[in-house]
Amino acid sequence: MPQKPTILDHELVAESRLFGIERLQLRFSNGEERVYERLRTPRIPAVLVVAVKENGNVLLIREYACGTHDYQLALPKGAMDGQETMFEAANRELMEEAGHGANQLTELKTLSMSPGYMGHMIHVVMAEDLYEKTLPGDEPEAIEVIEHPLEDIDSLLAAEDFTEARSLAALYMARDIIRNRK
């Protein structure tokens, strides 16, 4: 593994209610110096839930996405609060966004979104042995829940409103696990 660059200087250059932008002056191990910018990293990772029913369907949600200003089909997800374990957060988000709880929860992988520019990480949790349970969320409007066959990822690749890299990666991971059980 190469030797990490040294952080010569580190400054918060812009800030809003949600975001912070940091500027870092770096010296690489070969002596090269560069100025990089990145987003401030949240203290706690988020969770992404791939909930698989016994019939092989996965629970997707369709929700407004402000970054793309459209409705995106993706897996339920959300921020962990400071008191929760990863599995408690996954179960709560599943109840708030997709009307289900799970008796069996397994961590599949912790994923980054754009590690060059942000340290944000998300725990991918597979949820099984599901039961119906709804908790009120803080969403501005009702979230549409869609059951989709986990074996049919190809039709999601063709869907214009399914674009989220982390949701796609999570579906493939869960599909491999279920296939390997057979």
Next chain:
Amino acid sequence: MPQKPTILDHELVAESRLFGIERLQLRFSNGEERVYERLRTPRIPAVLVVAVKENGNVLLIREYACGTHDYQLALPKGAMDGQETMFEAANRELMEEAGHGANQLTELKTLSMSPGYMGHMIHVVMAEDLYEKTLPGDEPEAIEVIEHPLEDIDSLLAAEDFTEARSLAALYMARDIIRNRK
């Protein structure tokens, strides 16, 4: 498909050399009003290249990631310049970062990273029929290139320095395509 919220107000609230933070006041179709923040979206998408050799190996690179302040193993990628097609950009990035060009290029999917907070999109391009060719890049230090069997995604799931959701999703897509040819 639900009716998109109306953008009542739209303001750039913070800006740095690289990033811009926008604040949007939204009215959802049910009358609910909310204030959202998001990153400004680049005008041109980026490209991510899954380059597969005839022996079934894929070309990964290990590069410093400022967001996580560590070295990440991932697929070659980069911004398209305004004059390039998606395939020209994919081939250039492959030459700059992984020392190869490709005679066959196929778009697999356009992915988002975190569509709730940013509109950034990346074209996933599969590269085949490879040949050795290197172009100089603008990296601060040499990039390590690693050949890895495309069929062995599981060992990447276990690797702490392989975390990128988009690279993982791209590998699974390419693996499905190659498996379906057999």
